Amino acid sequence: MTSQNTKTEMLSGAAMVIRALADEGVEYLYGYPGGAVLHIYDALFQQSKVKHVLVRHEQAATHMADAYARASGKAGVVLVTSGPGATNAVTGIATAYMDSIPMVVLTGQVMSHLIGGDAFQETDMLGISRPIVKHNMSVRRPEDIPYLIKKAFYIAQSGRPGPVVLDIPKDMTMPNERYPYQYPETLKLRSYNPTAAGHPGQIKKAVTALLQAKRPIIYSGGGVIMGQASEELTALARKLNYPVTNTLMGLGAYPADDSQFIGMLGMHGSYEANMTMHHADVILAVGARFDDRVTNNTKKFCPHATIIHIDIDPASISKTINAHIPIVGLVKPVLAAMVAQLEQKKTKPDSKALESWWQQIEAWRSVHGGEYQQDTPVLKPQAVIEAVSRITKGEAYVTSDVGQHQMFAAQYYKFNKPNRWINSGGLGTMGFGLPAAMGVKLNYPDADVVCVTGEGSIQMNIQELSTCKQYGLAVKIINLNNGYLGMVKQWQDMNYESRYASSYMDSLPDFVKLAEAYGHVGIRVTKPEELEPALERAFALKDQLVFLDIHVDPKEHVYPMHVPGGAMHEMFLSKTKRT
Amino acid sequence: MRHIISVLLENESGSLARVVGLFAQRGYNIDSLTVAPTEDATMSRLTLVTHGNDQVIEQITKHLHKLIEVVKLQDLSESAHVERELMLIKVKATSNEQRDEVKRCADIFRGQIIDVTAKTFTIQVVGTSDKLDAFIEALKGSVIMEVARSGVSGISRGEKTLTL
Ligand SMILES: Cc1cc2nc3c(=O)[nH]c(=O)nc-3n(C[C@H](O)[C@H](O)[C@H](O)COP(=O)(O)OP(=O)(O)OC[C@H]3O[C@@H](n4cnc5c(N)ncnc54)[C@H](O)[C@@H]3O)c2cc1C
Ligand SMILES: Cc1ncc(C[n+]2csc(CCOP(=O)(O)OP(=O)(O)O)c2C)c(N)n1
Ligand SMILES: [Mg+2]
Numbered sequence: 001m002t003s004q005n006t007k008t009e010m011l012s013g014a015a016m017v018i019r020a021l022a023d024e025g026v027e028y029l030y031g032y033p034g035g036a037v038l039h040i041y042d043a044l045f046q047q048s049k050v051k052h053v054l055v056r057h058e059q060a061a062t063h064m065a066d067a068y069a070r071a072s073g074k075a076g077v078v079l080v081t082s083g084p085g086a087t088n089a090v091t092g093i094a095t096a097y098m099d100s101i102p103m104v105v106l107t108g109q110v111m112s113h114l115i116g117g118d119a120f121q122e123t124d125m126l127g128i129s130r131p132i133v134k135h136n137m138s139v140r141r142p143e144d145i146p147y148l149i150k151k152a153f154y155i156a157q158s159g160r161p162g163p164v165v166l167d168i169p170k171d172m173t174m175p176n177e178r179y180p181y182q183y184p185e186t187l188k189l190r191s192y193n194p195t196a197a198g199h200p201g202q203i204k205k206a207v208t209a210l211l212q213a214k215r216p217i218i219y220s221g222g223g224v225i226m227g228q229a230s231e232e233l234t235a236l237a238r239k240l241n242y243p244v245t246n247t248l249m250g251l252g253a254y255p256a257d258d259s260q261f262i263g264m265l266g267m268h269g270s271y272e273a274n275m276t277m278h279h280a281d282v283i284l285a286v287g288a289r290f291d292d293r294v295t296n297n298t299k300k301f302c303p304h305a306t307i308i309h310i311d312i313d314p315a316s317i318s319k320t321i322n323a324h325i326p327i328v329g330l331v332k333p334v335l336a337a338m339v340a341q342l343e344q345k346k347t348k349p350d351s352k353a354l355e356s357w358w359q360q361i362e363a364w365r366s367v368h369g370g371e372y373q374q375d376t377p378v379l380k381p382q383a384v385i386e387a388v389s390r391i392t393k394g395e396a397y398v399t400s401d402v403g404q405h406q407m408f409a410a411q412y413y414k415f416n417k418p419n420r421w422i423n424s425g426g427l428g429t430m431g432f433g434l435p436a437a438m439g440v441k442l443n444y445p446d447a448d449v450v451c452v453t454g455e456g457s458i459q460m461n462i463q464e465l466s467t468c469k470q471y472g473l474a475v476k477i478i479n480l481n482n483g484y485l486g487m488v489k490q491w492q493d494m495n496y497e498s499r500y501a502s503s504y505m506d507s508l509p510d511f512v513k514l515a516e517a518y519g520h521v522g523i524r525v526t527k528p529e530e531l532e533p534a535l536e537r538a539f540a541l542k543d544q545l546v547f548l549d550i551h552v553d554p555k556e557h558v559y560p561m562h563v564p565g566g567a568m569h570e571m572f573l574s575k576t577k578r579t
Numbered sequence: 580m581r582h583i584i585s586v587l588l589e590n591e592s593g594s595l596a597r598v599v600g601l602f603a604q605r606g607y608n609i610d611s612l613t614v615a616p617t618e619d620a621t622m623s624r625l626t627l628v629t630h631g632n633d634q635v636i637e638q639i640t641k642h643l644h645k646l647i648e649v650v651k652l653q654d655l656s657e658s659a660h661v662e663r664e665l666m667l668i669k670v671k672a673t674s675n676e677q678r679d680e681v682k683r684c685a686d687i688f689r690g691q692i693i694d695v696t697a698k699t700f701t702i703q704v705v706g707t708s709d710k711l712d713a714f715i716e717a718l719k720g721s722v723i724m725e726v727a728r729s730g731v732s733g734i735s736r737g738e739k740t741l742t743l
Contacts, residue, residue, distance in 0.1 A: 126593055131604045135647045136593075155647060190743070191589055191650040315641040318634070 008180040013142035014039035014173035015046075016181050017106065020149040022049040023183040026077050028068070028442060029053070030061035032088075034081025035121060036108025039173035053442065053471060055435070056463040058085050062092020063432050063461075064439030066101050070422045071397060071440045073228055075102035075156045082108040082170075083121030087128065091429060093163050094132040098426025099222060099249060102161035104152045105129075109138065109169040125167050134162030139172040143179040150184045159194030160313040161226055194312060198329030198337065206284070206308045206325050207341045213282035214353035215304075216242045219265060222249030222425070223287015223311060223331050230254070230418040232335035233286060239342050240349050243361055245273040247288050248425045252415035256394065262361060263370075266294040267562045268407045271368035271571060271579075274560070276361055277302055278569035285309045287331045290321040291426070300567035310334050368560060368573050370411060379528050381405060381480045381552040385412035388450060388478060391535050396448035397422060397440045401433035401457030404486035405478075407558040409452040431460030437475040438468060448476070448539065455481045455508055455549075465518035468545050476538050477547045479511060482554040490557045494572075515547035525550040581610070582636050583655040583662060583733045585741050586625040586643060590616060594648040598625060601646065607631065607639050611664075611708075611730030619743070622650060628708075628731050653741045655733045662733035665703065666711045667693070671722035672700045681721055688714045699724065 011019060017040050021029065030053045033041045044052055055061045058080045065076025080089050086107040096103045110119040126136050135155045137148055145168075152164040210216060224233050230253045237244045237260055244254040245265040254261050263270030265277055277283065283305045288294070295301045298320050309316075309323035310331055317326045327334055372382045385408050388396070394414040399422040400406040406423055415421045422440065424432040437451035458479055468475065488503040512522030521544045525534045531550070538546040563570040563578065572578045588594050595614060602609050607629060614625040629639060636654070643649050655662070672678045678700070685692060685702045688710065694701035704714050708731055715726065735741070 127596070130593075130597060130600050138593075189647070192647045313645070315638060315645055319638065 008182060010178040011181040012043065012173065012175045012178050013145055014043040014175060016142070016145040017149065017168070017173065018043045018047060018050055019181060020146045020183055021077060024149065024153055026050055029077050029079050030055060030064045031079035032058050032061060032081065032085055034085045034108060036082035036110060036170045037079060039170065039175055040079065042175065053467070055467050057461065058088035059092050059431065060435035060461050060464045060467065062089045062103070062105065063095065063435035065103050066092060066096045067399060067422050067436035067439035068443050069101050069103055071419050072443065073226065073419070075104050075153055076439065078103065078105045080107055081121070082110055083123050086123055086125045090128060090132070093129055093165065095424050095427045095429045095432060096163040097132045097134070099424065100161050100226060101163065102156040103163040104156050105163060105165045107165060107167050109167045111171040112169045115169065125165065129165045133165050136165040136167065138167040139169060142172045142177065145172065146181060146183045150187050154187050155192065195328055196330045196333060198310065198327040198334040202325060202327045203334060203337050204341065206327060207338055207345070209282055209306055209308060209325060210240065210284060211345070211347050211349055214350055215279055215281040215357050216284070217276050217280040218242050218244045218284045218286065219277065219288055220244065220250045220253050220286040221247040221288025224250055224253040225418050227287055227331040229332040229335055232332055232339060235339050236335055239339060241354060243276055245269070245277065247294060248410055248423070250288060251410060251421045252418040255416040256414040257416055262365070264410055268411065268558050268560065270370065271560050271573065272361055272364040274568045274571060275364045278567055280305045283307050286335065287311060289316045290319065292320070295321060296562045296568055297565050302568060376553065378553045379525070379531060379550065381408045381482070381556055382412050383528070384478065384480060384531060384550055384552065385409050385452065387531055387535055389413045391539055392448050392450065396420065396450050397444065398450045398452060399423065399433045399436035399440065400451070401453040402428045402430045403454045403457060404490065404556070404558050405452050405454045405480040408480070430457040433457060434461050434464050434477065438464060438473045441473045441475050442471060451475055451477045453477060453479050454486060455479060455483065456485045456505060465515065465520060469519045472543070474543050474545050479547065479549045480552050481549055482552050482556070483508070484554055493557065511547055511549035520545040520547055522547045522549065580632070581628065581630045581656065583626060583628050583660070583731055584640065584643070584652060585655055585733060586652040587650040587741060588623045588625050589648040589650060590621050590623045591648055595625070597646050597648065598643065601642055605642065607635065613730040613732050626732050650743065651741060653735070655735060658739065659736040660733050661736060662707055662731050663705055664708050664711055664731045665705050665729040666714070667701060667703055667727045668715070668723065669699055669701045669725040670718060671698060671724055673698050677721060681718070684717050688717070690714065
């Protein structure tokens with residue numbers, strides 16, 4: 001509310017952009033300048049509340065903002081110029097979209113009167129981004145800027161989160177044209193009003209079904225992480241003593257060290273998680289979307305199960321797998337309501353059935369407990385991740401790129417806290433890992449931030465080592481160097497009789513020298529006995545970026561792995577064993 | 580199954596592209612599409628005809644709802660409704676015999692001849708899509724020069740409305 005005697009401030013469009021971000025509580029803006037956004041950069045220069053991080057490629061700006069959002073739950077903000085600046089951001093926008101991550105991307109645009117005329121550095125960013133955003137908008141009148149920025153944040157962060165693009169023609173930001181500025185405190189849209197609390201009747205039904213279960217499982221996903229509902233999930237699981245599995249996006253929502261945790265499920269999920277899913281009679285799916293990397297063949301998916309599905313997005317429910325008890329709502333209030341109901345109920349879970357269910361699960365656990373060959377002369381990637389997990393006590397922020405190293409990190413790092421595991425699941429974007437680690441480190445300077453990567457992926461955004469130097473981002477890079485695009489090679493081993501079509505990368509750089517050239521510390525590890533001392537040294541160097549180039553077994557495969565076209569419980573367990 | 584979905588849409592630039600893009604992106608069918616402003620200038624009403632099994636239609640309505648600019652929608656075919664489509668059809672009519680035949684046909688379908696030249700008739704027919712199909716079929720004996728159809732528009736019967 002403005003009182004009558006306070007004079008409304010008059011600001012230029014450019015100044016309004018920055019001021020609105022400050023009023024929204026934005027500390028960092030990730031971006032790259034260019035003609036169409038120079039007025040905005042000039043406004044940025046003239047204040048100190050919002051700080052700008054200059055990346056070396058716009059894709060990195062989007063991943064930094066995205067990773068900040070994954071760690072904090074709040075939207076990350078990106079500023080890029082029109083044309084190539086905007087198109088360079090596209091992969092990062094799609095990455096955030098696929099994983100439902102809140103992000104606000106401000107893209108410059110040519111002057112309004114030039115739009116549509118193939119002007120210099122003009123691209124139809126609204127058209128390009130439309131299929132990969134939650135929403136996009138353009139500024140048509142400078143005085144709308146505060147409202148549009150508020151709207152962008154509101155849409156990005158509410159309901160099912162996602163990226164929002166705001167396209168800003170240059171003439172909307174003219175420094176000498178001033179307009180009254182007022183940042184709206186709240187906003188209501190008649191056409192957008194996501195429900196929060198689930199339907200009480202459905203919640204009741206779900207609790208009853210859960211209590212009747214003989215072979216239950218809780219399958220939780222990224223929605224619990226971004227929905228900040230790890231506490232409620234843990235309370236519910238403990239109350240019931242039911243097994244918990246997490247998707248790749250859900251890791252950390254339930255502590256990995258807890259005995260009720262049975263690992264990740266899906267294509268590279270644990271044997272016990274996939275077996276437990278397949279044989280379950282009740283599945284409680286929470287903030288997870290039955291992705292094809294989880295379900296395997298949907299026709300053969302969990303044939304015995306009654307499925308309860310909690311999701312804020314009705315379109316996620318019964319999309320690939322039919323839900324018997326759908327609950328549309330935010331996971332946090334819905335889980336809290338379920339816990340509250342359980343506390344009042346006299347009925348308890350069937351302890352006898354549960355006991356034999358747990359016996360069965362323990363038996364599955366002992367079949368393939370994630371073992372891999374020990375005491376080999378060449379380092380195993382799994383051993384590296386286990387060592388990192390041990391040294392950082394399962395408390396580091398771990399980002400990753402895409403490939404075998406990503407799966408090893410997911411399987412062998414013990415995530416005990418939510419929002420610590422930061423990876424691109426839905427789009428599978430190589431090049432995500434390093435900028436993501438940077439985004440986290442910048443915002444959590446005291447935390448250990450590890451980027452698990454491969455020699456293929458790291459080269460997709462390696463230029464960001466320069467940004468790290470400029471901003472003192474002391475991340476630890478664990479380069480699981482197997483000399484191959486390992487995940488591709490694994491598929492070629494399994495499906496193409498080891499014909500390695502373009503999965504071997506010749507002429508790799510000397511990563512140690514490269515790190516040094518950028519002003520960082522590089523350490524090479526080639527033997528198992530070198531690993532621990534190298535890691536100790538790296539984590540002791542608190543203020544330095546350390547690039548650990550770790551040579552690991554090029555022949556290693558990720559197991560378990562779903563048999564293509566099979567059910568959840570059909571897996572390859574090693575190069576020679578399958579279920 | 581064929582469905583007629585009516586959507587109230589914020590009258591903003593790009594909102595129509597978003598609806599059409601959704602169908603293209605997710606591989607849904609659009610059999611016809613009409614859109615125009617309503618009595619409230621801030622909203623357009625869009626009516627689209629699509630087909631698919633129940634699961635597909637459910638996903639379509641859910642995804643339409645998700646679009647930020649979609650204010651409200653209704654699957655008209657789920658309950659009693661009226662639907663109409665308008666067609667303008669130009670046929671060759673040179674001989675007297677031809678002209679009589681086309682006129683007779685138009686009368687049966689309650690069509691109106693809205694443009695006449697020495698060689699052509701342009702007829703306007705309004706009705707359900709089936710009726711328009713039948714009219715085209717009935718004119719098979721004549722030479723059809725051009726067909727312009729509006730796509731289906733519809734409204735529920737009785738008290739039920741699709742309004743704010
Ligand atoms: C090489 C590779 C291998 C992979 N292998 C596996 C694998 O083995 N196992 C695996 O699980 N994944 C794997 N993935 C990832 C996979 O592709 C999907 O990204 C992942 O399974 C989706 O996770 P999720 O179901 O938790 O959904 P997310 O993508 O995290 O979606 C979250 C869901 O929760 C909902 N939601 C969001 N916020 C809330 C809220 N506050 N309240 C309620 N609902 C909310 C959303 O609407 C959405 O439906 C792999 C990816 C790669 C690149
Ligand atoms: C941008 C991009 N291009 C291609 C792919 C396909 N792809 C998935 S994993 C992978 C190999 C990654 O190699 P590396 O980073 O060395 O990891 P490794 O599997 O060897 O651990 C490739 C090419 C992808 N996910 N992203
Ligand atoms: Mg590799």
